[in-house]
Amino acid sequence: MRNDSTSEKQRIYARIEYRKAHRLRFLGHLDVATVFDRAVRRAQLPVAYTEGFHPRAKITFAQPLPVGTAGIGELCAIDLVERPPTQQLAKHLSRELPGGLDLVSVQILPRTKRSPFADLARADYLLVIAADEVDLNELRQAVDSFTAAEIITVERETKRHTRQINIRPGTHELSLKTDGTPHIQMSLSLRPDDLVKPVELVEVLAERMACHRLPIQQVIRSRLY
Amino acid sequence: MRRGASVRRLDTYRIQCCVRMLSETVLAEVQGPARYLGGEVNAVVKDPAEVRIQFALCYPDVYEVGMSHLGSQILYHVINSRPEAACERVYYPRLDAVELMRQRGLKLGGLETGCALCDFDIVGITLQHELTYTTVLALLELGGVTIRSDQRRPEEPLVLGGGPCACNPEPLAAFFDAFLIGEGEEAVGEILDICGQWQQAHPERGARTSANRTELLRQLARIPGMYVPSLYDAEESAEGLLIVKPAAPEAPTTVARRVVRDFGHAPIPEAPVVPWAEVVHDRAQIEISRGCTRGCRFCQAGTFYRPTRERSAETLRQAAQQIIHNTGFDEIALAALNCPDHSQIIEIIDGLHEDLGHLRVSVGLPSLRTDNFSIDLAHKVQAVRKSGITLAPEAGSQRLRDVINKNVTEQDLLDATRVAFAAGWETIKLYFIIGLPTETDEDIVAIADLVEKVVEIGREERVRRRRHLRVNISAACLIPKPHTPFQWLRMKSPAELAAKQYLLRQRLKRKEIRLSCHDAQAALVEAAFSRGDRSLAPVIEQVYRAGGVLEAWGENFSFERWQQAFAAAGKDLAVEAGREWPVGAALPWEHIDLGVCSRFLEHQYACAQRGLTTPDCRLAGCHECGLDETMQPCPTKDSYVAVNI
Numbered sequence: 001m002r003n004d005s006t007s008e009k010q011r012i013y014a015r016i017e018y019r020k021a022h023r024l025r026f027l028g029h030l031d032v033a034t035v036f037d038r039a040v041r042r043a044q045l046p047v048a049y050t051e052g053f054h055p056r057a058k059i060t061f062a063q064p065l066p067v068g069t070a071g072i073g074e075l076c077a078i079d080l081v082e083r084p085p086t087q088q089l090a091k092h093l094s095r096e097l098p099g100g101l102d103l104v105s106v107q108i109l110p111r112t113k114r115s116p117f118a119d120l121a122r123a124d125y126l127l128v129i130a131a132d133e134v135d136l137n138e139l140r141q142a143v144d145s146f147t148a149a150e151i152i153t154v155e156r157e158t159k160r161h162t163r164q165i166n167i168r169p170g171t172h173e174l175s176l177k178t179d180g181t182p183h184i185q186m187s188l189s190l191r192p193d194d195l196v197k198p199v200e201l202v203e204v205l206a207e208r209m210a211c212h213r214l215p216i217q218q219v220i221r222s223r224l225y
Numbered sequence: 226m227r228r229g230a231s232v233r234r235l236d237t238y239r240i241q242c243c244v245r246m247l248s249e250t251v252l253a254e255v256q257g258p259a260r261y262l263g264g265e266v267n268a269v270v271k272d273p274a275e276v277r278i279q280f281a282l283c284y285p286d287v288y289e290v291g292m293s294h295l296g297s298q299i300l301y302h303v304i305n306s307r308p309e310a311a312c313e314r315v316y317y318p319r320l321d322a323v324e325l326m327r328q329r330g331l332k333l334g335g336l337e338t339g340c341a342l343c344d345f346d347i348v349g350i351t352l353q354h355e356l357t358y359t360t361v362l363a364l365l366e367l368g369g370v371t372i373r374s375d376q377r378r379p380e381e382p383l384v385l386g387g388g389p390c391a392c393n394p395e396p397l398a399a400f401f402d403a404f405l406i407g408e409g410e411e412a413v414g415e416i417l418d419i420c421g422q423w424q425q426a427h428p429e430r431g432a433r434t435s436a437n438r439t440e441l442l443r444q445l446a447r448i449p450g451m452y453v454p455s456l457y458d459a460e461e462s463a464e465g466l467l468i469v470k471p472a473a474p475e476a477p478t479t480v481a482r483r484v485v486r487d488f489g490h491a492p493i494p495e496a497p498v499v500p501w502a503e504v505v506h507d508r509a510q511i512e513i514s515r516g517c518t519r520g521c522r523f524c525q526a527g528t529f530y531r532p533t534r535e536r537s538a539e540t541l542r543q544a545a546q547q548i549i550h551n552t553g554f555d556e557i558a559l560a561a562l563n564c565p566d567h568s569q570i571i572e573i574i575d576g577l578h579e580d581l582g583h584l585r586v587s588v589g590l591p592s593l594r595t596d597n598f599s600i601d602l603a604h605k606v607q608a609v610r611k612s613g614i615t616l617a618p619e620a621g622s623q624r625l626r627d628v629i630n631k632n633v634t635e636q637d638l639l640d641a642t643r644v645a646f647a648a649g650w651e652t653i654k655l656y657f658i659i660g661l662p663t664e665t666d667e668d669i670v671a672i673a674d675l676v677e678k679v680v681e682i683g684r685e686e687r688v689r690r691r692r693h694l695r696v697n698i699s700a701a702c703l704i705p706k707p708h709t710p711f712q713w714l715r716m717k718s719p720a721e722l723a724a725k726q727y728l729l730r731q732r733l734k735r736k737e738i739r740l741s742c743h744d745a746q747a748a749l750v751e752a753a754f755s756r757g758d759r760s761l762a763p764v765i766e767q768v769y770r771a772g773g774v775l776e777a778w779g780e781n782f783s784f785e786r787w788q789q790a791f792a793a794a795g796k797d798l799a800v801e802a803g804r805e806w807p808v809g810a811a812l813p814w815e816h817i818d819l820g821v822c823s824r825f826l827e828h829q830y831a832c833a834q835r836g837l838t839t840p841d842c843r844l845a846g847c848h849e850c851g852l853d854e855t856m857q858p859c860p861t862k863d864s865y866v867a868v869n870i
Contacts, residue, residue, distance in 0.1 A: 023249065026258035031502050038266070038499060038553030041584050055585040056555065068253050096553070098266055 011111040014045075014078045014089060017104040020071045024100030029064035032101065036076065039096040045089060046082035062117040062224050063190060069198075071221040073104070077116040083108060117224075120190050122172060124223040125198050127184040130215035136178055142208035143176045143184070146201075154200045170194035171201065190224070247322070247339075251329070255322045259502035260288035263336035266499040267551060269301070270337045271311035277421050280304050281335055281345040281368075281382070283315040285352075285360035286777060291316040292498070293506035295560055296388065296409070297351060302494035303410050310417050313337040313345075314498070317364050317775060326367065333367040342368020347420060348382045349413075350401075352390035355754035356747060356777040358397060359769040361386075365400070372766070374402050374455065379433040383420065383441070389529055391452075393707040393814040395469070396754045398454035399762035402442060406450050406817055407482035407529075408515075410491055415448045446475040450483035452817065459759050462811040464804075467758040469816055479818040481855065488515055488534035495547040499554070508556035508589065509548045513541055513573060517562035518842045521619070522630045522833050523658060525706035526562055528821050531852050532860045533843070538569040542576040549586055557581070558589040565590075565602055574605045591615070604648060613697075614645050617656040620664075621671030627836045628663050630829070635675065642679045646686035651693040653679065659725045660703040660717040662833060669725050672700075673732030680737050698740045700729060702748035704755055707814045708821065710829035715805035716752035719745040746784040747776075753791075753802040758813035761801075764790045822851030 020032065027035065040047050040057045049055040062075035086108050094103040109116070129139070146152060152168040170189030177183050184205075188196040198219060206214040252258040264270070273279055282301055284291030291297065291314070304312035313335025318326065326333070332341035342348055348370060350361055362372045365384065371377040374384065386397060387405040394404040405412050423441045427433050439455075446453040456476035457469040471478055485491045497509065516533035517526065536544075545557055557577065564570060577588045618638050620626045626633060642653055657672050676698055683694045702722050705714040722745035733740050754761060767790035776782045791798040806812065808827050825848065832839060842848050853859040 023252070023262050023264065026249075026252050026262060027501060028257075028259060031259050034503070035501075037555065041553035041555065041586075042550060044550075044584070049585045054555075054587075057585075067258065098264070100264075 012080050012083055012108055013111050013116060014080055014086075015107045015109055015116060016076045016078060016093070017106075018074050018076070018097070019102045019104060020065060020074055020100070021102070022070075022100045024098065025065075025070040026068055027101075028067050029061070032065070033059065033061065035098065035101060036078075039093060039098075040078060043092040043096040045078070045092065046080055046084060048079035048081050060116060062120055063123065065221060066219075069219045069221060073223040074221070075117060075120075075224050079111065080108070120224055122187055122223075122225055123190055123221055124173075124185070124187045124225075126220040126222055127186070127198070127202065128217040128220070129182045129184065130217045131182045133215040134209075134211075136176070136182060138209055139205070139214070140176050140178075142205045143174055145208060146171075146204060147174055152204055154204060156200070165200075167196045167200055167204070170196035174201070247326075247331070251322075251325055251331070254325060256319060257502060260316070261318065261322065261336075262501055263339070265336075265501055266553075267496040268314075268337055268498050269305040269312070271305070273311065273338060273340060276311040277309040277424065278311070278347065278417055279335075279340065279345045280310055280312045280347045280349060280417070281315045281342055282312050283342075283348060283350045283364055285317055285350060285357040285364050286775065287319055288316045288500070289502065289504040290777075292500040292504045294351065294353070295510045295512060298494045298497040298510075299492065299512075300349070300409055300413060301498065302496075303413055303492055304417070306492070307414070307417060309421060311337070313340065315342060315348075315364065315368070317360050317367075320775070320781075323363075323367065323774075332369045333364060343370050343381060345382045346424065347385060347416070349385045349387065352386050352388040352394075352397070354777065355390060355396075355751040356782070358754060358765050359773045360775055361397065362400060362766060362769040363774040372400055374400060377402070377438075379435050379438045380430045383445075385416070389525060390755075392525065392529060392817060392819065393755065393757070394452060394454065394817070395467070395759045395813045396757040396761040396765065398469075398759050400765075401454065403445050404452045404454070405483065406452055406480050407819075408485045409483070411485055412448060412450050412483045416445065416451070419444050419448065443473060443475045446473070446477070449481060452480040454759075457816070464806060464810050466811065466813050467760055468811045468813060469759070471816075479816050482529075482817075482819045484532075484820070485515075485534075486860070489536050489540065493536075493540075493544045493548075495544055496551040497548065499552045506558065507554075508558050509545075509552055509554040510558045510560045511541060511545055511548060512536070512560045513564065513570075514561040514567050517566065519563070519566075519632065520630050520829070520839055520841065520848070522628075522710040522829055523619075523661070523703055523706070525709050528708045528819050530562065531820060531850070533566070534860060535567055535569075538572040538576055541573055542580060545577055546580050549581055549584060555585060556587045556589055558591055560591070571601060571605060574602075578605075613652040613654055614650050615654040615656065616641055616645075618675065619656060619658050620661060620668065621657065621673070621675050622668045624836055625661055625664060625668045625671070627838050628833050629658075629661055630833070630838050632838055632840060635678075638675065639678060639682060643682050643686060646683050652695040652697065653683070654697040654699065655679065657698065657700045658703050659700050659729070660722050662703075662711065662714055663836075664725075666725075666728060669728045670732060672698075672729060676733060676738060677735070680735055683737065694737050696738050698729075698733065698738060699743075700726065700740065701743040702745055704748055704752045706755055707812070708817075708819045708826070710826050710833055712756065712812065712826065713806045713808055713810070713830065716749060716802040717745075718799060718803060719749055722748070744779065744782070747779075747782055749798060749802045750784070750787050753798055756804075756813070757801065760794070760796075763794045764796070767793055818855075820852045820855040822854075825850040 036059050037057050047057045050058055058079035060077045065071045086106055090103060090106040097103055149168060151166050153164050154167055155162050156165045173187035175185050177185055202214055206212055247261045252261060282297055284294055284297055301312050304310050315335055334341045365372050370381055384402045386394060386401045387409050391404045391406055427437050442453045445451050446456055456473040458472040459467040459469050462468045514535040516530040518533045521527055574588055618633060619631045620629060645653060676696060680696050705711045705716060726742045730740055768786055771786050773786050788798050839848055847853060
């Protein structure tokens with residue numbers, strides 16, 4: 001592998017920040033990957049391809065986004081075999097991405113042995129609340145009792161069995177904002193040892209409400225870092 | 226600037242202006258919402274206010290199936306290239322979405338603007354096979370269109386049908402205003418012209434009368450290839466079949482199939498719509514040739530797409546580049562009834578590799594025959610992909626292959642499989658048909674014997690990793706099709722076919738072999754409609770009313786529901802499908818003229834009964850199928866005499 005032709009070429013990648021919004025937030029993660037693969041081919045970018053009989057452009061996504069969730073600071077890395085001017089790459093890729101999947105920024109960086117996203121530790125989310133369907137004071141109490149607790153246990157199903165997980169340590173921030181459109185702002189860990197999924201947090205909050213439900217209008221992942 | 230790119234930019238702007246079929250709240254509740262999004266790359270969105278004719282191009286199945294259909298992409302491209310017309314795609318939603326739409330009173334509409342089906346000017350539905358017939362009704366009704374054409378109000382859209390099943394449109398005649406027989410890319414322009422003129426004469430939709438509508442239908446009947454069922458009366462024949470006769474001066478006694486004469490320059494959709502979600506055929510497709518002259522006697526496509534026409538390697542090469550540049554697909558499939566028959570097949574594949582290899586685009590050949598699958602060709606395709614290869618011997622014994630005129634010997638097949646295994650393929654798929662005329666148990670056993678030999682060759686050729694060696698067998702049931710030499714034959718009963726399937730399964734026990742059999746009950750339903758007459762309309766409607774939709778998906782198919790619906794109409798499904806007719810009997814599709822004469826079909830039927838073969842007309846000369854008279858002259862006869870394969 002080390003002596004193949006690609007290793008003689010430049011070992012660089014394009015770090016892409018993009019948005020997945022509007023109706024395109026209903027694309028699945030694999031669909032988004034296919035959209036990028038096709039956009040890259042249409043744009044004729046100098047990308048590296050995987051080996052084998054079904055070569056695909058080498059595109060690594062930082063973190064899959066569930067169907068229906070919007071993302072305004074999503075990240076992916078496209079391995080390149082040549083260094084095109086960054087402006088030009090951005091222009092060509094941006095032209096080929098469908099509206100709703102929009103390019104925010106491009107950086108060209110040297111490839112390292114580690115995955116370009118190995119250091120990602122946190123994701124920030126915004127949960128837009130259907131304000132007319134919920135008592136905001138009650139929700140505030142639920143949020144406060146969550147942040148005051150030291151242990152919050154949820155059940156998480158893995159391939160083999162169901163485990164009890166404490167999601168409190170991985171919840172770095174949780175607050176209810178009621179100025180303007182009411183929304184919950186939260187910052188959750190992405191690390192394997194204290195990972196928290198937004199849906200788990202929503203379930204815990206819903207349980208603490210009298211009506212046992214938390215009507216969410218939209219989930220937006222605002223940042224990965 | 227490439228055309229595809231400019232179209233896309235227009236989309237993004239317009240997407241925001243359009244009201245879409247399903248709102249975001251509905252999308253959030255359905256399974257796989259991507260299929261309802263619309264606005265795909267290369268989708269053409271035109272402002273309804275700026276076009277004269279809105280055409281809904283419908284495929285009566287779900288998005289994943291409909292988006293894989295090349296014919297629809299061709300018509301979408303042809304209609305949208307006319308400035309006065311807008312073509313939108315319509316697919317049937319999955320059942321969870323249908324349920325939600327019904328609850329909320331939402332109508333099925335086009336993916337481009339969300340405009341409801343009933344607000345279109347023309348609703349065109351492609352008819353690919355009989356099990357979609359109930360979905361046709363479901364699609365119309367969910368779109369707010371009256372399903373019976375004689376009850377349709379004057380302001381409702383014109384409902385047109387086309388595709389292979391229009392060869393015998395009679396079972397659906399009550400639901401359609403008109404059918405187009407044959408190839409659509411030229412005729413659709415004539416339809417748009419007539420409809421456009423008529424709409425100008427009657428601009429106020431609400432003020433149109435049923436007399437106006439009849440006037441339009443009469444004008445449409447003058448277009449060659451258009452069949453307007455309401456202009457014909459049905460009479461019962463000696464065999465108890467409803468046979469139709471013209472009842473208006475505009476209605477021709479026989480409707481001749483439309484054929485694109487200059488196929489070499491016919492429009493190619495160079496910017497096909499790129500699906501959001503994974504679809505059945507998730508790749509670009511390019512039609513390299515149309516038609517097949519080999520004359521397999523069970524094959525309706527062999528009649529329907531006559532004569533054989535080709536596109537040149539140069540045309541294909543240019544178009545393929547455009548398609549890949551406009552879509553970004555990682556694979557391009559060559560579409561034809563039999564790819565290796567193309568006189569320039571090697572040049573085509575070489576050209577595509579040369580042009581598209583750097584983009585890692587692979588070239589696929591979906592359909593291969595066994596006798597001309599050469600080592601050369603194997604290596605060409607092998608350069609790209611080794612996933613699987615499909616060969617179609619159709620019958621196990623030489624005797625039976627002669628009956629169906631599959632001019633392939635066992636040696637051809639074994640040679641071809643050896644070439645494929647030696648070239649590195651690990652999976653071979655073999656297509657067979659059971660329920661063929663004169664078939665006995667020995668013929669079924671012969672299938673098993675042939676498959677055993679193929680497995681043996683695979684072992685001899687030492688497929689690299691023995692455990693990867695796989696021979697997949699697909700056993701379809703023969704459905705006698707109109708306009709083929711087998712059109713007079715009865716459909717075998719599910720019990721007979723099940724016995725044959727059982728015998729085959731018993732004989733195929735080796736671990737390398739996978740057998741999949743066509744559902745004999747579903748095949749019986751297909752057979753009844755394939756050769757049915759006008760009296761079957763209530764049966765389709767009854768099954769639809771009883772909840773039968775998307776029946777091509779096995780889990781939605783109910784044999785009992787079909788049996789009950791036939792019974793309710795005073796009929797018996799097994800009897801309808803199982804009727805054998807004498808040669809010379811009046812048939813329900815007699816008024817549909819595909820250009821192949823009944824004399825030829827009768828001769829072929831007689832040859833089948835005697836086990837006599839008829840060689841490919843390109844090699845052995847004209848067999849006078851009748852096309853030479855209707856096409857004047859037959860392009861195959863004209864240009865292929867000197868072709869050396």
